[in-house]
Amino acid sequence: MSRRAVVIGAGLSGMLAAAVLSAAGADEVVVVDRDELPDGPEHRRGLPQGRHAHLLMAGGLTAMEELLEGAELRKRLLAAGAHEIPLNSGMVALTPEGWLRRWRRAGPSMLTCTRALLDWVVRQAVLERAPVQIRKAAVVGLTGSAGRVRGVRLAEPGGDTDLDADLVVDASGRGTRVVSWLDGIGVTGVREQAVDSGLVNASRLYRVPEGAEDFPLTIVQPNPYLARAGRSAMIMPVEGGRWLVSCGGTRGGEPPADPEGFLRYTLALPDPIVGRLISGAEPLGDVHLSRSTSNVRRYLEKLPAWPERFVVLGDALATFNPAYGHGMSVAAFGARVLSRELTRGGMTAPGLARRVVRGAARAAEPAWSMAVSQDLLYPEVRGGGRPSPADRLVSAYSRRMMRAATGSFTAASVIWDLMSLRTPPTRMFRPTAALAALAGPPLPPLTEPPLTEQEQALVRRLDRT
Numbered sequence: 340m341s342r343r344a345v346v347i348g349a350g351l352s353g354m355l356a357a358a359v360l361s362a363a364g365a366d367e368v369v370v371v372d373r374d375e376l377p378d379g380p381e382h383r384r385g386l387p388q389g390r391h392a393h394l395l396m397a398g399g400l401t402a403m404e405e406l407l408e409g410a411e412l413r414k415r416l417l418a419a420g421a422h423e424i425p426l427n428s429g430m431v432a433l434t435p436e437g438w439l440r441r442w443r444r445a446g447p448s449m450l451t452c453t454r455a456l457l458d459w460v461v462r463q464a465v466l467e468r469a470p471v472q473i474r475k476a477a478v479v480g481l482t483g484s485a486g487r488v489r490g491v492r493l494a495e496p497g498g499d500t501d502l503d504a505d506l507v508v509d510a511s512g513r514g515t516r517v518v519s520w521l522d523g524i525g526v527t528g529v530r531e532q533a534v535d536s537g538l539v540n541a542s543r544l545y546r547v548p549e550g551a552e553d554f555p556l557t558i559v560q561p562n563p564y565l566a567r568a569g570r571s572a573m574i575m576p577v578e579g580g581r582w583l584v585s586c587g588g589t590r591g592g593e594p595p596a597d598p599e600g601f602l603r604y605t606l607a608l609p610d611p612i613v614g615r616l617i618s619g620a621e622p623l624g625d626v627h628l629s630r631s632t633s634n635v636r637r638y639l640e641k642l643p644a645w646p647e648r649f650v651v652l653g654d655a656l657a658t659f660n661p662a663y664g665h666g667m668s669v670a671a672f673g674a675r676v677l678s679r680e681l682t683r684g685g686m687t688a689p690g691l692a693r694r695v696v697r698g699a700a701r702a703a704e705p706a707w708s709m710a711v712s713q714d715l716l717y718p719e720v721r722g723g724g725r726p727s728p729a730d731r732l733v734s735a736y737s738r739r740m741m742r743a744a745t746g747s748f749t750a751a752s753v754i755w756d757l758m759s760l761r762t763p764p765t766r767m768f769r770p771t772a773a774l775a776a777l778a779g780p781p782l783p784p785l786t787e788p789p790l791t792e793q794e795q796a797l798v799r800r801l802d803r804t
């Protein structure tokens with residue numbers, strides 16, 4: 340009997356899920372997206388966040404490479420112009436505890452490119468290896484019952500149609516209507532939690548100035564410990580000889596969309612390095628704003644009963660404040676859970692859907708805790724309640740680790756591993772890590788960004804402020 344899987348959404352979760360379903364033996368995999376997908380690395384409406392900086396952490400890249408084995412994703416991205424940023428040496432970062440040093444010893448890397456390029460490369464890799472169909476339509480509901488989902492309802496120009504499926508995956512992202520779709524088949528009582536720091540992102544592309552091709556990724560991080568709005572800015576190299584500059588401000592510290600205000604915002608941060616660099620760089624377009632940044636968790640895994648044949652992955656299950664750069668990695672972890680469960684019992688195994696939703700929720704937990712525990716420190720945060728004594732303890736310990744990281748390679752490695760989602764958060768409490776945190780930074784704090792003489796000269800040359 341022929342088996343059909345339907346995936347809602349052709350973003351990262353959706354395309355990775357499609358690859359996994361195809362590899363697991365689905366005869367037909369249909370990915371439904373309301374967008375016409377571009378035939379190249381181009382921005383599209385359905386991914387408004389694509390205008391903003393997207394860091395791909397090592398943990399997420401590893402998961403994607405595992406899911407698309409043989410596709411050589413990293414190599415393809417680099418060939419298409421993505422940058423590989425070694426966290427130990429390729430980044431200049433001002434943290435709330437001071438500047439991180441740049442070390443000669445190795446550490447993990449992250450990839451930077453536009454979101455459009457990443458999605459296009461992943462999509463191509465999936466479509467090359469798996470007979471996946473893409474269908475342009477908006478999903479408006481599920482069909483079936485509270486016990487078993489049987490397909491999706493599509494809004495198409497000629498009217499609504501039903502598309503039957505043996506398994507449905509909701510990968511429709513942050514704006515999913517999953518709660519009302521579930522309600523439509525009689526599944527009620529989903530608990531949702533939103534923790535909203537009111538973060539606004541403002542981003543603009545620039546041409547990389549001559550001589551700045553190898554300038555490190557530069558970031559001034561927000562400070563959640565000052566009982567006032569967090570403000571940050573980052574210069575991230577992307578393909579095509581461009582810098583993607585993203586500012587982020589929590590409620591009361593939002594960056595503006597006008598070009599002069601955007602520059603002023605970067606110059607007013609605790610260090611003006613981002614503003615000094617972009618003041619002499621050529622902008623390539625407007626400033627784009629995003630307000631869609633809340634942490635949102637839908638506790639689907641906690642429902643007393645879950646319909647068979649329906650799985651929810653990626654942002655549709657949990658979204659995080661983008662400042663932590665974890666959403667795409669968590670999307671890949673969710674697809675990896677789906678892959679493991681499919682290998683065990685196939686697409687129609689009883690209880691598969693529930694196991695996947697539970698596993699994907701577990702895989703989202705570290706990123707959720709990291710984001711929420713920090714966001715709760717901002718004064719104007721909405722939702723989530725006050726941090727518990729345990730939250731405060733973990734937050735104080737993380738802060739101590741960050742302070743140590745400004746002058747200790749061991750502590751810096753802990754921070755990189757956590758940031759990369761390569762290791763579980765318990766990494767922070769291993770004996771060597773705890774000792775490094777308790778001992779504090781053996782080297783004195785840096786009073787200036789850790790730049791080479793050549794890089795300093797470049798900053799001076801570009802500075803028009």
Ligand SMILES: Cc1cc2nc3c(=O)[nH]c(=O)nc-3n(C[C@H](O)[C@H](O)[C@H](O)COP(=O)(O)OP(=O)(O)OC[C@H]3O[C@@H](n4cnc5c(N)ncnc54)[C@H](O)[C@@H]3O)c2cc1C
Binds near residue numbers: 349372629654661662
């Ligand atoms: C400003 C910002 C910056 C970010 N920066 C980072 C970062 O640095 N690093 C990182 O890892 N993550 C980052 N993220 C998070 C990242 O964008 C998401 O985690 C990631 O896109 C999740 O992938 P997804 O496939 O689940 O959803 P999406 O990528 O959002 O894809 C959803 C897809 O579903 C389609 N769709 C939606 N509704 C329907 C429907 N009803 N019918 C049919 N199709 C539908 C959409 O068109 C879209 O193609 C950032 C997010 C924001 C907002």
